[in-house]
Each structure stands twice: as structure tokens, then as C-alpha cells.
Amino acid sequence: MTTVTLAQVAGIAGVSTATVSMVLRNRGRISQATRERVLKALDESGYVYNQTAANLRNRSSNQVGLLLHDITNPFYGEMTAGLSHEMERHEMLLFLANSEESEERQQKFVDSLMRNNACGMVLCAARETPQAFFDGLKRRNIPAIMVVRPLNDPDFDFVGTDNFLGTQMATAHLLRLGHQHIAFIGGSLSSGTRSQRIGGYTSKLLENGISPNPDWIVTSQASQSDGARVAEMLFSQFPQITAAVCYQDIVALGVMQALRKMGREVGRDFALVGFDDITEAALVQPALTTVSVAAKEIGRKAGELLFSRIQGNDEPPKRIILPPALVIRESCGFRRG
């Protein structure tokens, strides 16, 4: 399979490379006759456009990067689908990398993007990413959109959800149903997202004259099993708790498991709200009431914004905060006495 070049096509069509190039990109004025001749030669030769050469010549590219910390998390799967769809619309290619929360892998990916002349990126940075990483990014002067994980640095565009409002809605829902003893379960101490979610939870409690009990706010890893473990400890120590707002759906699923094991029935003896609205939330029994954050939409919006930046949009950094929605299913049951 020898590679066919513009020059060879030009040879076949009996024109110059400039002409072929112009036909290819619909630029300049080409007579109908030669255009057809070129098109024919293009077709016959089995020519494949060499984007690499064009990129080098143009000092540009049509490749963007997406850095995630955990692609196996269904939430990010959804988000990726949204971004991917948006990028395809603009004929751009998407590089994917999974940092697995490693700062080193993350840095390697970004360096690789730079070497490959990517024209932009969407990042959900690893948890303990040092500021130096972001400073480096700014120096590079390449469009970069941060997603999902809240970031202090005001110099970056950001697309995410309103975590604070989300848990406010969840907590309000539980309060409306008559619950007074509401726990908050999940997330890790160093998570900014978690801070915001706890903020929504505590503020709504206080609004209703309930002072939050620090013992009822517990951390957990992002897994079902750890959610179960943590919940079991919590509920055996504080049996008076009748409801919980969970940091994530995955954790909520674990909490469900623990409650069942302890002989308590979710939806009757206990009310549970999750966060994320992953697919499983609708599938478990009882179906999980949760806060939906439109992961796909985050991806789409990030893609849209990134594309506009690549096109040269130099407005000041934006923060796009998508409103969450409470999806009421069965895990909170009905109003209590």
C-alpha cells in the first residue's frame, strides 16, 4: 500500500498540486472542467488526505484531549459520550487518557498533547493536583476547559454542576417527608465537590432549625463496598438516623446493602437520596431517589465552549454551572407520621 500524494493525483489529472489542493478544500476559483478532472483522479487513485502534513504546514490541528481520572465511573462515561458527540460534529478527534488519579500520568498526557500539537483539552484533574500543573497549562496558552471537579483557579473555563444546590434539594426533600435525623455519607475529605455538597446539606438543615451533627457526616471511598462498610458502622452507633443524603449513587447503593443486612427496609424504615443519577439508580430495588447532574450535558457544553475557544473566542473565563434535578423514585417512600 504505497501512499498516494497530492503530487501524484496532480500528475494523473494533468494539473498542478496547487490546483488539486484547491479543489480538495473548495478554495479559490477552479473551472468546472478541471475540477471534475481532479475529482476523477482523486477517486481513481485512492488518494487519502494527509492531515498530518496539512497540520504541519498550517501549524494547526483538529485534535483535542480529554483527561479523566476514572473512565470506569459511569458518570464519566456519560460525560465522555456528550463531549465525543460534540467533537465529532466539528470533525475533531478526541484523545482520551485516564489519569487514575496519578499526577504523573496526568502530566505525561498533557505533555504528549503539546508534542502532538493538540489544539485544546478538557480536563477533570486528579485530586491532589498541584497548582504548578495549572500554571504550566496557562503558560502553554492552549485552550483548556475544566470539568466536574470544582477548581479555585479563576483563569480557567469551568463546566460543572451546582453541587450545593443539589444537596440542598435532596435535604429539603427529606425534611419535607418529615425526617429530622439525616446523615451525610460518602466522599473523601480532600474533595472540593464534597465540601460543596456538604454545604448544601448543612445549610438546608440549619434553615430548618436543625443543627448538623458532625458525627453523622462520614467519609467513604467511591465504591459500593466501602459505602456499605461505613453505613453499617454509622447506623449501628446511631440507630436514630432515619434518612441519609449520599455523596454519590455508588455509595448510596452500598448504604442500601447495609440497611438490608441490618433488617431495615429502604423506602419504609429509611429514606435515601443519592447523587449523580447513574443508570443503576433506576434499576435497583427500590429505585433510588437521586440528584441528577446531566453528565452528558456537561460533556456537550464543555465541547461547545472548547470549540469556541479554539475558534478564537477570548472572552474572560466562563463558569457554566448546570442546574441539578431531583429525580424522585422509591427510596424515600412517603410522608412520615
Add this chain to the structure above:
Amino acid sequence: MTTVTLAQVAGIAGVSTATVSMVLRNRGRISQATRERVLKALDESGYVYNQTAANLRNRSSNQVGLLLHDITNPFYGEMTAGLSHEMERHEMLLFLANSEESEERQQKFVDSLMRNNACGMVLCAARETPQAFFDGLKRRNIPAIMVVRPLNDPDFDFVGTDNFLGTQMATAHLLRLGHQHIAFIGGSLSSGTRSQRIGGYTSKLLENGISPNPDWIVTSQASQSDGARVAEMLFSQFPQITAAVCYQDIVALGVMQALRKMGREVGRDFALVGFDDITEAALVQPALTTVSVAAKEIGRKAGELLFSRIQGNDEPPKRIILPPALVIRESCGFRRG
């Protein structure tokens, strides 16, 4: 941010571009003195290697593509993580695209990969992909590994799981527990994966002197609700059925629902086995016995194989079939009378 080139670095170091290039890639013999001088210049200048130019010059690239039909499916998320990890080990970049089962999007992605001079790809093709697509791929003569969805074309490498063995194991398990009336529920008629799974089921029945009953093999969409619908019809017509092998866990969950509604208790009156080992399988009550497929491992193996092909390995096409594992939980109960 003006881009620094090799030539500029060479200028600073007072050497030629050839020398800088050699230092950069540790090729040729360079004296310690000049090497250090070049390294220093490289560092001071903030030089960024231009992979695009190198690729053009070398007629090569370090970019591979991954085509999926549904990245939001957690199974493919896992697989992607496995592949991504493997690619990173080899300093390769991974392009991702989501066909959403559209043949057109799929073709566009592959074309785009060709234009961008990708050096290989991993594909899980859309369901109704015409043979022409695969033929086109072969003509391109670019390493392509097929994954997960079984393919008839023997010219491609394939990595997937042993669907046949999986349902054999599931069926054998039910037979061991004393069941004689075993149904097969789920999957769509056009699915090759389903054919294999049905093969495992029927062959194991026959091995045990039971002739499969076509009426007990029913299709279903990949949703809980359709699984429930289909199961209800089946069981009300054939109440003698005491066990079922399901095409997918999602379907099995629906079957559970139907059984419950009909007053039959899974794990006591009925034995159920799923396929996939999705997260919910461990969660439902009773927990679902299922066939587990190592998605991450499929990704890893596909990456390994792809890399070897890129390196020039031209052995005949391989079929890597990873063994599934039966995960025994509670949905089959214990041995029957």
C-alpha cells in the same frame, strides 16, 4: 507563545539541527560536552518536540483509535480503561469515538483515523455493519483488532470472551442443582453474541440428555422492563419452567421482577443465572448468580496485541478468548430434592 524549533535550539547551542535531533533521541555518537550544551539549550529555550513534524518525516505515528458503539455502557468503560492503560505504557495516544451504532459515524471515524495517519485501531463495530466496511479496512492494511462482538471474518484479530463456555457453565450449574426445565431469556435475534450463548446452553442440555425446547428460548430488548414483560409471558404459558439462563444481567433483573410479581421466590421456587456481572448483580435481593467477563482484561489484551501488530508482528490473525467465570451468589438457591 512563539514555537521554538530544533533549528533555534541548535542556534543557541551553536550546533547543527542534526546534532540536536540526535541528542533528543539518543541516537548516534555525540560527545559528552556537546550533549550537555544541547541539553542546556533545550532546557533554556522551553523547546517542545513537534511530534507532527517527526511523524510526517517518518511516515509513522503513535496514535491509535478506539471505536465503541456505546461508551456509556459500564462494560465498555472498563474495557476502555484496560486499553488506555496499555497504550499509555507504550507512549501511544488513544483516539476515542462512539458510533452510537451508526454505520455512518463509524465509517467517518475510520476515515478520519486514516487521514490522521493513525497506526492502528481497536473496534467494536456497530451491529449491522456491512461486510464492505471490513473489506475496506483490510484494503487499508492497517492493524485492526476487533473486540467483544464476535465476528465471522477470520482475517481480523479478535479479543473477546467465551460466550459459549459462559452459558455452558451457567447451564451446568443449574443442571447440577437438579433443574430439568430451563429456559433461555433475552438478546436480539441478530446478535452473534447471543447465538454463541444459546449454543452453550443447548449443548449443555443435550449433553445431559435434555432436548432444548424452542418455545423456551425467547428474545428480549436489553432492558429490565422488557425482560420482565417477556418472562411473564413465558412463565404463564409454561409454569413448569423452574430455571433460566439469561442473555444479560439486565434482563435477569427484569425476570426477577416478573417472578416476584407472579408470587414465585427466586432462589427457592426458581433458579436464575445472568451474564456480565454488572454492579447491580451483587446488589439485588437475592444477589444474582452470573457469568463474569473480565472487561478490563479484554482491553488490556487487545492493546497488547495491537501493539505487537504495530511493531510488525505478522503472524496469522489471532483469536484471544478470555475465559468467563461463574460467580455463584444466591439466585439459584440450593440443590433440589
Add this chain to the structure above:
DNA sequence: TTGTATGCGTTATCAA
């Protein structure tokens, strides 16, 4: 409307 010639940033071949 079309052709000529040059450069994008590397690498590799040859000389020196």
C-alpha cells in the same frame, strides 16, 4: 483560472 516555488519542523544520508 492555473502553475511555480517555498516553507512548515523533523529525520536521515551523506560528507567532512
Add this chain to the structure above:
DNA sequence: TTGATAACGCATACAA
């Protein structure tokens, strides 16, 4: 051990 220089395949001034 190092330097000059010609590709790699395309795009675009500029000339014709």
C-alpha cells in the same frame, strides 16, 4: 563526532 542538505506531503504567495 558533527554539519549541510534533501526529503516527508501539503498550502499558499506570487507569477503567469
